[in-house]
Amino acid sequence: MAHWLLKTEPEAFSLDDLKARGQEPWDGIRNYQARNFLRQMRRGDEVFIYHSRVATPAIVGLGRIVTEAHPDPTQFDPQSHYYDAASRPDAPRWDLVDIAYLAHCQPPVSLETLREMPEFADNPLVRKGNRLSIVPISESEWQAVLARVTLV
């Protein structure tokens, strides 16, 4: 089973929102590298949910892939913020996966903490200027984070 980290801005969609809804289409991915990771996700893969653009960016919880990549309908919706006029219905450019809520991490594992963890030394997440919204997580990275938290 592979692991991933998904960034979200909690002001737009938070882990609490995911918990309240139970599951959610992870739409709006408009970056080719992130999309290619989306397409590698398999049903059952577990993911870290990460809050970005907040005072303390951090891994705040866990989710699970419940539906593998399929076309993101917002790309065809002119009213959507994520509309892409160049994407053709017969060759959709952008995909989404459905994510189910699993748990909150207690305490959250902050970016500052991740930077101090040797397991994360090579992870793009801790590199300056990183803008990838989906980051692959190795087994040792996954285990190192879980060792620091209680799942609630």
Added chain:
DNA sequence: GCCAACGTTGGC
């Protein structure tokens, strides 16, 4: 809210 870093677009 600022702005560095980065990805994408489009003129040539």
Added chain:
DNA sequence: GCCAACGTTGGC
């Protein structure tokens, strides 16, 4: 196919 201009991300 280069690269300047532009738009966006995300830490701070």
